[in-house]
Amino acid sequence: MQKIPVGVLGATGMVGQQYIALLADHPWFEVRYVAASPRSAGKPYAEAVAGRWHLSRSYGKGVGDLMVADANDVQSALAAFKKGDCAFVFSALEMAKDEIKALEEAYAAAGIPVVSNASAHRWTPDVPMLIAEINPHHADIIPQQREQRGWDKGFIVVKPNCSIQSYMTPIWALMQKGYEIRRMFVTTLQAVSGAGYPGVPSLDMIDNIVPYIGGEEEKSEQEPLKILGSVQGGTIVNAPGPLVSAHCNRVPVVDGHTACVSLEFGDKKPSIEEVKAIWAQFRALPQELKLPFAPEQPIIVREEADRPQPRKDRDADKAMAVTVGRIRPCKLFDLRFVGLSHNTVRGAAGGGILNAELLKARGYL
Template identity: 85%
Template sequence: MEKIPVGVLGATGMVGQQYIALLADHPWFEVTYVAASPRSAGKPYADAVAGRWQLAKPYSPAVGPLIVEDANDISRAAAAAGQGKCAFVFSALEMGKDEIKALEEAYAAAGIPVVSNASAHRWTRDVPMLIAEVNPSHTDIIPIQQTSRGWDKGFIAVKPNCSIQSYMTPLWALIQAGYEVKRMFVSTMQAVSGAGFPGVPSLSIIENVVPYIGGEEEKSEQEPLKILGSVTEGAIVSAEGPLITAHCNRVPVVDGHTACVSLEFGSKKPSIEEVKKIWSEFTALPQELKLPMAPERPIIVREEADRPQPRKDRDLDKAMAVCVGRIRPCNLFDLRFVGLSHNTVRGAAGGGILNAELLKSKGYL
């Protein structure tokens, strides 16, 4: 199979580097175009990330010589697309939200699909916010998005906030099994890599917990409702529930977002054993799709009293699985558990790549 040439916007940043690393051996996609800020533009990628490469896994030798383009210059990407060197782009842009929003729209208007990690378009009503195992049907909005905006080949699809992916798939599995979730209490303990690089100052996080991450609680309370919503009359309409309240904390962990979750069900309540069975057997994506980044087991249940733990469980199944444990009755609601996911893989670049694989399987790429 001939690989699809792809670009990475924000390629020198923390998430951009993760895209570059994860795509190094991808069977479907090949990085042929990289773009970043003007200060990196004009340099070979190897020079642009010299002394700044943050990952244990190196980038592909084929990427090192690629000249970094200015991400603000859409004409360069359009020219590459015209030459068959950039079929679509992954967006890991790091700039103001309004700037990202305008820039991603400009790429789409130029006929270049955008699979975004950024938050700028998460609340745009005709842009799908995808977790592949949860709401793949939201891709149905893409033709509507293209028609209403006059975009021929371009479109925008985004992934949600990294922290909610530590519990959204378990939540969806229970809803899909027929259990109404009325209320949800979640407290997250989020890794420092979620703040990008250089991220949180060391004197602020070592031996400390920071009980505030700007905008994070609002995202945690609202984004799940769009994901659980439906495509209605040309827009994605958010679900009315569950009612969610969130506490979000930054903790001295490098990678891996942990969430302590309590759920209140409607009149029909699952037993603990039924919950474990639902999660252990959850598959969601049709196996015949064979999406390369999809985990074989989207939800991994641990029985140990002290798991999941970021250092021990964040890398399970290509770092794309959600690991759950401490599943037990809740004195306030009905059920409580701990969820864990790798924030820069499942919650960022890996999730974006899986979304692109889903879009390709549906014929959009």
């Protein structure tokens, strides 16, 4: 199969680097266009990231030689698009929210689909916020999005915040089996890579934790409602629940967000054994379609008393699986568990790639 040429916007940043690394041997996609800030523009990618490459995995040889374009220059991307070097872009832009919003729209308007990792368009009503295993049908708003915007081939899809991914798929798996979830308490212990580079100072993370991450609790409480919402007319209407109370902490972990969760079901309540079985057996569209980045088993259930743990479980199944453990009754609600996922793979670039695979399989790319 001829690989699809793709571009990465914000290619020199933390998430951008993760995209470049993860796409190195992708069976469907090939990075042929990279764009970043004016500071990096005009340099070969290898030079632009020299001394700033944060991953142990390297970028592919071809990518190192690519000339970095200015991400603000949509015309440059359009030229690449026309030349057949950039069928769509992954957006890992790091700018002010408003700038990202406008810029992603400019790419889409120019006919270039945008699969975004940025938070700018998460609450735009006609932009789907996709977790491929949960709401792949939200992608079907794309034709309406195009129509409403007057866009021909371009469109925008986004993915949600990284920290909710450690528990959203487990929640959904239970809901899908008919178990309403009314309320949930979540306390997260989040890795520093989620804050980018330089990000969190080491003086705050040696022999310390920081019990606060700006904006994170609000996102954790609101984003699930859109993901679980429904497409009505040309807009995505929030689900009424579950109601969430989130407490987000930064801890001295490189990668991997851990979440301690308590769930209150509706009137129908599953047994602990039933929950474990539902999670272990959960499969969704990405698994049916055998998408390259889809984990074989989206939810891995661990029986040991002290798992999941970030360093031991974050890399499970290409770092795309969610690992759950400590599944037990709650003294106040119905069920307690601990969920964990890799925040820069499953929660960021890997999740974006899986979304693109889904869109390709569904004919949108």
